[in-house]
Amino acid sequence: MKSKTRIPAQKTRAIGGSAVDAIVEQIRALIANAGLKVGDNLPTERELCIQFNASRNTVREAMRIVKAYGLVDVRPKVGATITDNRLSRAFELFSFNTMEVSRKTFSDVQAFRDLLEVGSADRLLDRLTDRDVEDLYGINNRLAEISDIQEASEVDYDFHTRLISILGNDAIMDVYKVIKPVVLRIMQKGKTRRSYKTETYSEHAGVIDALAARDRLAFQYRLRSHLMIGFRNFSEEMEATV
Amino acid sequence: MKSKTRIPAQKTRAIGGSAVDAIVEQIRALIANAGLKVGDNLPTERELCIQFNASRNTVREAMRIVKAYGLVDVRPKVGATITDNRLSRAFELFSFNTMEVSRKTFSDVQAFRDLLEVGSADRLLDRLTDRDVEDLYGINNRLAEISDIQEASEVDYDFHTRLISILGNDAIMDVYKVIKPVVLRIMQKGKTRRSYKTETYSEHAGVIDALAARDRLAFQYRLRSHLMIGFRNFSEEMEATV
């Protein structure tokens, strides 16, 4: 056996996790503990090799992950610079538009939206202002003037986001932003089968009417129906393809 | 110069993009064009090397990305199996938050939890099994045997996570994982003022009792009270400090 001074990360890593995963975690910890801010630089790959006792390939694979997470921007000669593009990276995950959202993902997300949008009716009506109603009508009217499905889905998403924004809850808004790509995909799916200019439009209008009339039950009923219709379309689609 | 039959990917790659990025794109196209569904397998790394005309390390870095995107699940000897964990990965990007919990963040997150936990009572009771009740009692009993606040908070979090898990909704579970750091801080804050061995414990027990009795209203009332108590504590704390 050759004389090696260092013990490979392979041997020392915790059971169950790969060496790469462990190093990803160490890099995260490094950023957090060293108090590195946006614009600062990480040590070079070779320095990290020494520091983490791993080969350069392993460190590189870990760095790829951290880069994919949008935490660093790495350039030749310059090294890895701290950034924060996590939100935009989250969107990129779903740029794999060639692959369909799986059925379970779809139903989970729709159930989640039902919980958020229908479930928050009380607080929604508490905080509702005339301005909110105006905006919602305005957004919905844009739907009737659009001929592109992609664009119509964006407007549809805007409608639901505007609805949720009434709650004034940043945590919920952030989550809504993250699931935007999936929701868009779901909406596009629905709009290939239905005429958004008439059906989606009138369903939205019904929801706003109920809001304006402060009719909680009507609001919940119409909104839930609206979400469920999309679900039925998707289900049939899946049955047909599979 | 050695006689090489193949031209390195390094040379042939498009301007501006790395070879790894190009291969990620090709894998993506492969999944789309071959019509691979969840459960199917990708070719082996060595096969992909030949197919994409790249070295194994390059293919591996690309595969790491695809894996990080939640599109495949890679296991030794078995290979890369198609999955769809993209939503989960998208949320994972934000698990890096270590920011301070402001008062608004606190109240937003608690309202969010109320929406998720109290709002899903119907479906929760639909899906509830004896096993769930057993587990919840088990977790809660651990609370009485712990003397460390940090650890008690973890158990408290486990309790609420186990509760949510009854829904069988991956999207909601993922969201819960994301807000874990904030929730833990909230819980720690609450537990410095109250005795978790008696108060938190009995509140949880009350919630489980209501579940076991299939009493929806009692469940919602007790769970909401439980969440609100924490809110009141934190509010006072904040007033005092700020």
Place this chain on the structure above:
DNA sequence: ACTAGGGATTCTGGTCCAACAAATAGAGCG
């Protein structure tokens, strides 16, 4: 002859290494 068990083999991802290529920040020079 047939089947179940177990051991050997093969295949695959995981890690490591030592080069070389390409890009570029920065030093040095005209």
Place this chain on the structure above:
DNA sequence: CGCTCTATTTGTTGGACCAGAATCCCTAGT
């Protein structure tokens, strides 16, 4: 001031070995 040149850093390559899971194959027992 602008150019070139060098040193450093990331990017890519090909080759090697390891651990472990899947598979095959041989043997022993019925």
